[in-house]
Ligand code: SF4
């Protein structure tokens with residue numbers, strides 16, 4: 199006889215539900231009947247759409263995580279944050295210079311950083327968020343671009359920052375400036391872009407777009423990554 203699934207009690211946006219033990223927060227929400235139209239995306243920890251705050255039973259700490267990656271525990275209280283409101287300046291990269299002066303103009307709040315490291319502790323991607331903010335303040339955009347490379351723009355760092363800094367928008371600008379002005383040009387990349395423009399991969403791209411998700415997933419995880 200199949201073993202009965204063990205159930206646990208959790209609070210989902212303030213209401214008590216029984217959900218299967220071992221579920222992620224996203225699975226628990228769906229099991230409880232929530233239809234997720236916002237705060238959901240790739241389901242695999244890449245898109246940053248499912249930021250969630252939660253408190254574990256008996257723990258005073260308010261924690262943040264991704265609903266698709268965080269597993270529920272008995273008595274957990276959970277609320278999703280479908281988006282973090284943030285003020286974002288509009289800019290044209292062609293008008294900017296890759297230096298700290300650009301941040302002084304567009305993101306003056308970054309200089310309010312008090313080095314408390316709260317953002318790093320809040321990051322579900324284990325990114326050294328404070329370090330990339332400090333690199334921006336020093337004008338080291340290459341370092342900021344490198345440290346923030348895996349940022350998925352979930353917004354959890356900005357939500358906890360006492361200086362009201364929007365870390366991920368600063369990081370995005372640092373990576374854009376680095377990519378456009380500072381990174382060493384790759385002849386292979388230029389060549390590949392030309393080939394794409396000429397339609398060399400149109401057939402392959404069409405095939406990938408039409409491929410069932412499971413098959414696509416297999417190919418994705420089997421791919422070879424060459425780093426030179
Ligand atoms: S949470 Fe804000 S103030 Fe604290 S280290 Fe991070 S960016 Fe700086």
Ligand code: SF4
Nearest residue numbers: 321349350352353355
């Ligand atoms: S740096 Fe901020 S926005 Fe980016 S993944 Fe970490 S917490 Fe999310």
